[in-house]
Amino acid sequence: MNRYRGGKAERRALGAFVALSRAAEHAAVRTQGEFAAAGLTESQFGVLEALHHLGPLCAAELATKVLRTRGNLTLVIANLEREDLIARTARPEDRRYRTVELTGKGRRLIGGVFPRHARLVMRTLAALNGREQDELRRLCRKLGKAAEGGGI
Amino acid sequence: MNRYRGGKAERRALGAFVALSRAAEHAAVRTQGEFAAAGLTESQFGVLEALHHLGPLCAAELATKVLRTRGNLTLVIANLEREDLIARTARPEDRRYRTVELTGKGRRLIGGVFPRHARLVMRTLAALNGREQDELRRLCRKLGKAAEGGGI
DNA sequence: CATTTATAGTTTAATGTTAAACTATAAACC
DNA sequence: GGTTTATAGTTTAACATTAAACTATAAATG
Numbered sequence: 001m002n003r004y005r006g007g008k009a010e011r012r013a014l015g016a017f018v019a020l021s022r023a024a025e026h027a028a029v030r031t032q033g034e035f036a037a038a039g040l041t042e043s044q045f046g047v048l049e050a051l052h053h054l055g056p057l058c059a060a061e062l063a064t065k066v067l068r069t070r071g072n073l074t075l076v077i078a079n080l081e082r083e084d085l086i087a088r089t090a091r092p093e094d095r096r097y098r099t100v101e102l103t104g105k106g107r108r109l110i111g112g113v114f115p116r117h118a119r120l121v122m123r124t125l126a127a128l129n130g131r132e133q134d135e136l137r138r139l140c141r142k143l144g145k146a147a148e149g150g151g152i
Numbered sequence: 153m154n155r156y157r158g159g160k161a162e163r164r165a166l167g168a169f170v171a172l173s174r175a176a177e178h179a180a181v182r183t184q185g186e187f188a189a190a191g192l193t194e195s196q197f198g199v200l201e202a203l204h205h206l207g208p209l210c211a212a213e214l215a216t217k218v219l220r221t222r223g224n225l226t227l228v229i230a231n232l233e234r235e236d237l238i239a240r241t242a243r244p245e246d247r248r249y250r251t252v253e254l255t256g257k258g259r260r261l262i263g264g265v266f267p268r269h270a271r272l273v274m275r276t277l278a279a280l281n282g283r284e285q286d287e288l289r290r291l292c293r294k295l296g297k298a299a300e301g302g303g304i
Numbered sequence: 305c306a307t308t309t310a311t312a313g314t315t316t317a318a319t320g321t322t323a324a325a326c327t328a329t330a331a332a333c334c
Numbered sequence: 335g336g337t338t339t340a341t342a343g344t345t346t347a348a349c350a351t352t353a354a355a356c357t358a359t360a361a362a363t364g
Contacts, residue, residue, distance in 0.1 A: 006267065006270050006271070009274055009282070010271065010274045012277075012282060012285050012286065013270075013273050013274040013276070013277035013278070014270055014273055014274075015285075015286075015289050016277055016285040016286070016288045016289040016292070017179060017273045017276070017277060019289040019292035019293045020172070020175060020176050020179065020289075020292050021176050021179070021180065022219070023292035023296040023299070024172050024175075025176075026219070026296045026299035027169060027172065027173070027295070028173065029219065029299075030299050032352090036352095036353090041318095041319065041320075041352095042320090043319085043320060044319095058342075058343090059343065060341080060342060060343080067174070067177045067178070068320090069321070069322060069323080070342070071321080071322070071324090071343085071345080072321055073343090074343065074344055074345085075319080075320070076319085076320075079319075079320095094330070094342090095328080095329060095330085095342095096329050096341065096342040096343070097341095097343090098342080098343075115158065118158045118162045118165075119158070119162065121162075121165050121166055121169045122158070122162045122165040124165070124169070124295075124298070125164075125165035125168055125169060125295070126165070126298075127294055127295050127297075128168070128291060128294060128295060130161075130164060132294075133164050133167075133168040134164065134167075135287065135291065136171070136172060136291045136295070137167050137168040139280060139284055139287065139288045140168070140171035140172050140174070140175035140288075141171050142280060142284075143175045143178075143276075143277070143279050143280060143288070144171065144174045144175040144178045145279075146276070146278075146279030147175070147178035147181075147276055147279070184322090188323090193322095193348095193349065194350090195350065195351090196349095210312075211312070212311080212312060220350090220351070220352090221351070221352060221353080222312070222313065222314085223313085223314075223352070223353080223354090224351050224352070225313090226314055226315085227349080227351085228349090228350075231349075231350095246312090246359075247358080247359060248311065248312040248313070248358070248359050248360065249312065249313090249359095250312080250313075
């Protein structure tokens, strides 16, 4: 109804921003079913995937990887530990840190779920051809890097 | 560590998917500060923005617009109503519906916040030139439409 | 008209999420 | 060495989010 009319550059940027947000949301909703079938939430999958691909990490490192706060990771990690999917061990050389790593059960679970996730992502991205996928990745990386840096 | 190695198409799709997700997250985190300064959460902003641009809607329509469940909208709308930013009115012709619309206070708030949001989005997207922004929008729309449709 | 089916909205339980305040530990600095 | 500063992790309050069960109303169907 009351539509705000900025300049051309603003409308262009808003169009790209909205499309980006919605595409990411749609893709996330689509992959959520896979996690749920394995009894995992999206956050839990993110943590297990990071540990699977990068090896043991501390909570603060995990927070950076999955773009969440440390306080949030405290809860997600606790829930994963309750399910015996990860284990925490204190580092003797610096007692502030607690190393988080996959248990055997966690390794087996993520090892089974991730390939299915990868195939679903492939099917979802199949709406774009190879060149388009590469271009999407390039644009998103450029944008992500700039937004990450931050300053205005 | 244990890295799953799918085919070339899978790695390509995963690269695009991860970049897309992270770019959207980064952009969302960046715009969150604007909402917080106005005392709004991201969800609340989304609802106010939809009403601002589309006029009165019912909760189910809002749920579709912001890609959330109806149950979620019940809470977000209740919180906005408590702040006197929106009002709900029952439709006499079909008593299942409750029309949600902006109050004067809500209209003034979103009318002030949205232009600032638009400018911040423009500055964020400035990492890409105009042609790249249009291409990003095109790719995301194509992908979003396909993911929305759903099949497989 | 009675039953079935569909849709709008609410509620509940479990998990996620943040900001902010907090504890604990380590490093830097005087 | 004692103080300051920085970092890892936890806790709390408030809000978000979903799935699933639920109520209420309307439409379809026999």
